[in-house]
Amino acid sequence: xxxTTLSNPFVMMTNPETILLAVERSERLNRLxxxxxxxxxxxxxxxxxxxxxAEFDNEIDAAVEDDVxxxxxxxxx
Numbered sequence: 001x002x003x004t005t006l007s008n009p010f011v012m013m014t015n016p017e018t019i020l021l022a023v024e025r026s027e028r029l030n031r032l033x034x035x036x037x038x039x040x041x042x043x044x045x046x047x048x049x050x051x052x053x054a055e056f057d058n059e060i061d062a063a064v065e066d067d068v069x070x071x072x073x074x075x076x077x
Contacts (some may be wrong), residue, residue: 011028023029
């Protein structure tokens with residue numbers, strides 16, 4: 001019964017406690033080198049063109065603000 005349970009992945013999903021115990025007891029998994037990766041901690045690849053992108057964003061924001069102000073002034077006039 002045990003070998004049937006562990007060989008069928010769908011049966012394994014119905015009993016997660018058994019799977020967690022099997023993972024904890026696994027010699028092969030315990031021999032693996034473990035390292036925690038945190039890719040969002042700091043970017044390793046520098047952003048190319050970040051200044052140009054920021055300038056472009058500021059220009060778009062300023063243009064939208066100008067359009068909104070013109071629309072408000074037109075409505076008030």
